[in-house]
Amino acid sequence: MFKIVQRSCLAPGVHRFEVEAPLVAGAAKAGNFVIVRTAERGERIPLTIAGADRERGTITLVVQEVGKSTMEMGQLEAGDAFRDLLGPLGTPTRIERVDNLVAVAGGIGVAPLLPVIRAHKEAGSRVTTIVGARTKDLLIMCDEVEAASHEVVYATDDGSYGYHGFVTGALQRLLEAGRKFDQAIAIGPVRMMQAVCKVTAKHDIPTIVSLNAVMVDGTGMCGCCRVTVDGEVKFSCVDGPDFDGHKVDFDELCARQAFFCDEERVAKDRYQRGEGACRCQER
Ligand SMILES: Cc1cc2nc3c(=O)[nH]c(=O)nc-3n(C[C@H](O)[C@H](O)[C@H](O)COP(=O)(O)OP(=O)(O)OC[C@H]3O[C@@H](n4cnc5c(N)ncnc54)[C@H](O)[C@@H]3O)c2cc1C
Numbered sequence: 001m002f003k004i005v006q007r008s009c010l011a012p013g014v015h016r017f018e019v020e021a022p023l024v025a026g027a028a029k030a031g032n033f034v035i036v037r038t039a040e041r042g043e044r045i046p047l048t049i050a051g052a053d054r055e056r057g058t059i060t061l062v063v064q065e066v067g068k069s070t071m072e073m074g075q076l077e078a079g080d081a082f083r084d085l086l087g088p089l090g091t092p093t094r095i096e097r098v099d100n101l102v103a104v105a106g107g108i109g110v111a112p113l114l115p116v117i118r119a120h121k122e123a124g125s126r127v128t129t130i131v132g133a134r135t136k137d138l139l140i141m142c143d144e145v146e147a148a149s150h151e152v153v154y155a156t157d158d159g160s161y162g163y164h165g166f167v168t169g170a171l172q173r174l175l176e177a178g179r180k181f182d183q184a185i186a187i188g189p190v191r192m193m194q195a196v197c198k199v200t201a202k203h204d205i206p207t208i209v210s211l212n213a214v215m216v217d218g219t220g221m222c223g224c225c226r227v228t229v230d231g232e233v234k235f236s237c238v239d240g241p242d243f244d245g246h247k248v249d250f251d252e253l254c255a256r257q258a259f260f261c262d263e264e265r266v267a268k269d270r271y272q273r274g275e276g277a278c279r280c281q282e283r
């Protein structure tokens with residue numbers, strides 16, 4: 001069991017958990033993730049390690065409620081525990097100093113981005129971070145992002161804070177103003193990462209994306225997280241989750257992500273109606 005020592009709410013439906021996992025905390029690097037289960041027959045949920053405190057032996061996970069399992073997680077309190085926690089998994093993000101890094105986060109993507117920009121700043125890169133959300137109340141972890149960046153640009157879809165529009169518009173505006181970046185990193189919804197890559201490709205800026213392909217085992221054995229990068233099949237859990245965004249087949253990734261949406265909708269509806277586990281777990 002992996003005890004939750006602290007839990008807070010960052011925004012509606014977005015929760016931060018500090019979890020006791022000393023071995024994971026000791027080995028975690030920026031870009032690693034874990035797979036957690038809340039119960040013995042629960043779904044396996046991949047979550048990026050948003051922070052690790054080696055002295056306290058804890059890791060930080062930030063979870064957005066999108067379906068049944070993440071909604072169940074949202075009910076957990078300090079003192080509760082995750083049933084299983086496997087990690088650190090994935091190939092860590094390659095951190096090499098660059099003169100000017102632009103890091104772009106959409107929504108919950110800010111949590112996985114945080115350890116990456118922290119590591120870049122420590123390595124001596126000048127970090128410009130663009131953070132986007134639908135509205136001001138959904139902008140999370142702003143203090144941490146500001147501490148880990150030299151400059152932060154906020155964007156909201158409804159214009160309630162910062163640039164009025166998508167993160168791609170804010171990035172485009174910086175580039176049109178003559179800003180030069182040697183590298184970009186984008187983490188967020190798949191279509192957002194694809195849109196960032198379209199902008200950076202026009203300006204020849206190498207761009208890393210962190211792919212949230214559907215995963216099961218997380219160790220390269222089931223093939224569920226298959227993605228196509230530069231025409232080659234890769235397993236996101238072991239070969240990634242970071243890849244060269246200009247070479248990713250995003251349309252295929254989107255199609256694969258939607259593969260189980262009927263089952264996911266049924267499970268979510270049943271959970272919201274208080275009918276308990278979906279049928280596949282009752283067998
Ligand atoms: C490497 C990686 C890191 C991630 N890090 C975070 C994070 O730090 N915080 C966070 O809130 N979310 C993160 N996610 C996404 C998170 O795993 C999904 O939101 C979660 O699995 C949804 O489960 P659900 O039962 O609540 O929703 P469901 O109703 O089952 O699914 C909703 C949507 O979530 C995605 N999803 C569902 N099951 C999986 C799965 N097994 N693996 C990946 N995606 C899935 C699909 O796109 C699906 O359409 C990450 C995903 C990956 C692959």
Ligand code: FES
Nearest residue numbers: 216218222223237
């Ligand atoms: S999750 Fe099974 S191969 Fe990657």
